Amino acid sequence: VQLQESGPGLVKPSETLSLTCTVSGGSITGSSSYWSWVRQRPGKGLEWITYISDIGSTYFNPSLRSRVATSVDTSKNQISLRVTSVTAADTAIYYCARVFMRTNWFDLWGQGTLVTVSS
Amino acid sequence: NFILTQPHSVSESPGKTVTISCTRSGGNIANNFVHWYQQRPGSSPTTVIYEDNQRPSGVPDRFSGSIDSSSNSASLTISGLRTEDEAEYYCHTYDYENQGEVFGGGTKLTVL
Numbered sequence: 080v081q082l083q084e085s086g087p088g089l090v091k092p093s094e095t096l097s098l099t100c101t102v103s104g105g106s107i108t109g110s111s112s113y114w115s116w117v118r119q120r121p122g123k124g125l126e127w128i129t130y131i132s133d134i135g136s137t138y139f140n141p142s143l144r145s146r147v148a149t150s151v152d153t154s155k156n157q158i159s160l161r162v163t164s165v166t167a168a169d170t171a172i173y174y175c176a177r178v179f180m181r182t183n184w185f186d187l188w189g190q191g192t193l194v195t196v197s198s
Numbered sequence: 199n200f201i202l203t204q205p206h207s208v209s210e211s212p213g214k215t216v217t218i219s220c221t222r223s224g225g226n227i228a229n230n231f232v233h234w235y236q237q238r239p240g241s242s243p244t245t246v247i248y249e250d251n252q253r254p255s256g257v258p259d260r261f262s263g264s265i266d267s268s269s270n271s272a273s274l275t276i277s278g279l280r281t282e283d284e285a286e287y288y289c290h291t292y293d294y295e296n297q298g299e300v301f302g303g304g305t306k307l308t309v310l
Contacts, residue, residue, distance in 0.1 A: 115299075124288065124301060124302070124303045124304040125235075125237075125243065125288055125290075125301040125304070126301065127298060127299035127300070127301065130299075138297050138298055139298070140298055141296055141298070174242060174243075178299075179248075182231050182248070182249050183230070183231070183233075183291075183292040183299065184231070184233040184245060184248040184249065184290070185233070185235065185243070185245065185290070186245060186248070186254070188242040188243055188244065189242065190242055191242055
């Protein structure tokens with residue numbers, strides 16, 4: 080199974096950041112997994128953003144909850160992320176990751192995609 | 199709410215053993231499993247320890263994990279250090295109260 084993030088590398092301040100994670104080599108559905116987004120600001124540590132189950136149950140980092148949405152498209156085997164009203168502080172590498180549901184460890188990561196917020 | 203505190207950096211010589219700590223600020227470290235990730239520069243994180251002390255397939259037994267309830271901390275120990283172990287290491291656990299994931303700030307390991 081592989082995860083591949085895609086989306087615009089540049090977003091203007093106050094606009095919406097939209098990313099897609101495509102899962103290949105396996106199905107999103109019927110797995111003991113959550114599908115997650117994690118970001119890493121330049122030179123900083125890892126920050127969990129959100130995850131979603133294959134049936135659409137969602138969980139959010141409280142600090143980002145008001146600006147974040149996530150969804151799954153089982154027909155395309157994709158997970159999406161939207162972050163609204165972005166600022167320079169949202170500039171980061173965004174990783175898609177699979178979480179083993181029962182004990183909550185990130186067992187598979189995508190390569191990440193850099194999103195820069197700038198006018 | 200709690201945070202996971204790691205040393206900013208550690209360094210050790212090749213062939214030696216190093217231990218990286220991860221201290222939980224509130225609640226019991228043993229309440230939820232602790233996992234450890236290695237991130238080399240320019241790469242995605244990969245798991246080196248999951249569920250406190252389990253190694254994924256392919257991770258050498260030079261890597262080990264443990265929990266110490268007396269200090270409310272978890273530890274990652276790497277023995278027989280190699281230059282390829284030079285990386286950033288992150289601990290991670292689940293926050294049951296907020297139903298979300300918490301990462302430590304990361305520890306930069308230098309092998310010199």
